[in-house]
Amino acid sequence: MILTSKDLPKEITTPEEVRQALGAIRTSFVRMREQISEVIVGQQRVIDLVLVAILAEGHILLEGPPGLGKTLLVRTLGDVLALTNSRIQCTADLMPADIVGTTIVDEEQGSLKRRFRFREGPAFHQLLLVDEINRATPKTQSAMLEAMQERSVSVDGTTRMLPVPFFVLATQNPIEQEGTYPLPEAQLDRFIFKIDVQLSNRKEMNEILERTTSRLITDASITIDASFLLAAQQVLKQVVIAPHIQDFVTRLILATHPDSEHAPSWIARDVIVGASPRGAQAIIRGAKVAAVIDGRFAVSLRDIKAVAVPALQHRIVRSFEAQTANRLAVDVIDELVREVPILDQEVFHG
Numbered sequence: 001m002i003l004t005s006k007d008l009p010k011e012i013t014t015p016e017e018v019r020q021a022l023g024a025i026r027t028s029f030v031r032m033r034e035q036i037s038e039v040i041v042g043q044q045r046v047i048d049l050v051l052v053a054i055l056a057e058g059h060i061l062l063e064g065p066p067g068l069g070k071t072l073l074v075r076t077l078g079d080v081l082a083l084t085n086s087r088i089q090c091t092a093d094l095m096p097a098d099i100v101g102t103t104i105v106d107e108e109q110g111s112l113k114r115r116f117r118f119r120e121g122p123a124f125h126q127l128l129l130v131d132e133i134n135r136a137t138p139k140t141q142s143a144m145l146e147a148m149q150e151r152s153v154s155v156d157g158t159t160r161m162l163p164v165p166f167f168v169l170a171t172q173n174p175i176e177q178e179g180t181y182p183l184p185e186a187q188l189d190r191f192i193f194k195i196d197v198q199l200s201n202r203k204e205m206n207e208i209l210e211r212t213t214s215r216l217i218t219d220a221s222i223t224i225d226a227s228f229l230l231a232a233q234q235v236l237k238q239v240v241i242a243p244h245i246q247d248f249v250t251r252l253i254l255a256t257h258p259d260s261e262h263a264p265s266w267i268a269r270d271v272i273v274g275a276s277p278r279g280a281q282a283i284i285r286g287a288k289v290a291a292v293i294d295g296r297f298a299v300s301l302r303d304i305k306a307v308a309v310p311a312l313q314h315r316i317v318r319s320f321e322a323q324t325a326n327r328l329a330v331d332v333i334d335e336l337v338r339e340v341p342i343l344d345q346e347v348f349h350g
Helices: 015-037 044-055 070-080 138-150 202-212 226-236 243-254 277-293 301-312 320-324 329-339 345-349
Strands: 059-063 085-089 101-107 114-120 127-131 152-155 158-161 167-172 191-196 271-273
Touching: 015 044, 015 070, 015 226, 015 277, 044 059, 044 070, 044 191, 044 226, 044 277, 044 301, 059 070, 070 127, 070 167, 101 152, 138 152, 138 167, 191 277, 191 301, 226 277, 243 277, 243 301, 277 301, 301 329
Parallel strands: 059 167, 059 191, 085 127, 127 167
Antiparallel strands: 101 114, 152 158
């Protein structure tokens, strides 16, 4: 059964409507996770974070070496969601027009009349897979900025709106690999999460081999449609976050800036550029989804901590010293989450 907007209450004003909304969104999450797991072996944390990001209305960046199933995961997500989807394989010769579209001269049949016509690019789909995004040149990467932030593209002086909902799911190889270009900070900031995809363990590897070297073929089924996704996103915006919890997120972001009074002394050694306000927005949006998946209509500190690393690790720039010491962004964020003080409600208001 495909979940639609009819499975969610139109308004949430009573405890019963809250319970109905929580139940429907949790059901959708579990079903999507089950369907994706029919195709993807292991990688449960990666799958969960991807689904949280989708419900939080954000774009996703998956990073890992080739062959770990990043593209398969994104393609499977396209099978689970009843959304139009397209794929771009990034190469060094890919042009911006190959992504957003271009104006062409069209000749009418049976006459000599010619007219200009806009031919839409792959960006005019609800789910856009950008494979190996860091193999495209910076000029081509920049073509995605407006699409990701404004949900529109501007070509020849005309702004065209993209379909709703619109998601970019990009994969990238580790930047040390040959033939890759680092994504500019402005574009990285548009991704709600950056998710690291790790190598499977021994048991998972054996199951992958059994599935891929035999006749066993598994497919994912459609679970939710666009109307349910849009309605769920509106419900999730109503999830409650207490002022002292929100203030913790604010101080966590400020602590990533070396010149901030909230930063610990060691930050100046490890970080040269801190996270932007979009980092705080990403944490709160992701935490609201995590709370609902856990059966609650209010955000807790546990939800904040669950999404802090994927929401921030691509938004800070480490110092040369931190890089040479192999101190990862994950390590910096984990330490900040532990060190930033948690003020209770009385202290916050007092």
